[in-house]
Amino acid sequence: LVTAVDHVGIAVPDLEAAIAFHRETFGLEVTHSEVNEEQGVHEAMLRAPGDATGATQLQLLAPLRPDSAIAKFLDRSGPGLQQLAFRVTDVEAAMSALRAKGLRLLYDEPRRGTADSRINFVHPKDAGGVLVELVEPAEVH
């Protein structure tokens, strides 16, 4: 079902400040950044310099709007770990397999995630208190 831990996501109030902190403190490098309007986030992906392409990344997530998932998370919990993302080869198949085990998925159909990936989430109450994202990466041409 799961082929890799794709990324770990941290909610931050200020994306540029968080990127600078992770670069200057831990030496991480930004590989990608984008605005995802539907998810209400301005986000960046970072990796350790020794990691190969495809290694687990760190995702920094800043809110675009006060009613977004990240803004609500920051209001409730403050900055910190918000999600664990598993890479899958077929997000619909993963959704079916998890639904068959009685887990609740947040969306009926996959939505657009980072870099045109297809994503869904398992409700944190059904995954040990962790918001689990399923990520099917876009095909690389």
Ligand code: CMX
């Ligand atoms: N991790 C663990 N638990 C969480 C959580 C998180 N990130 N977010 C909420 N919860 C908990 C709450 O604390 C609450 O627990 P209690 O009932 O014990 O207080 C419970 O889950 C349900 O909370 P809720 O008020 O019903 O729901 P919220 O409005 O907090 O929304 C969630 C939670 C997961 C449905 C919402 O954050 C969501 O839709 N997330 C998916 C989208 C997302 O996170 N987008 C940003 C990232 C985009 C990307 O990765 O590309």
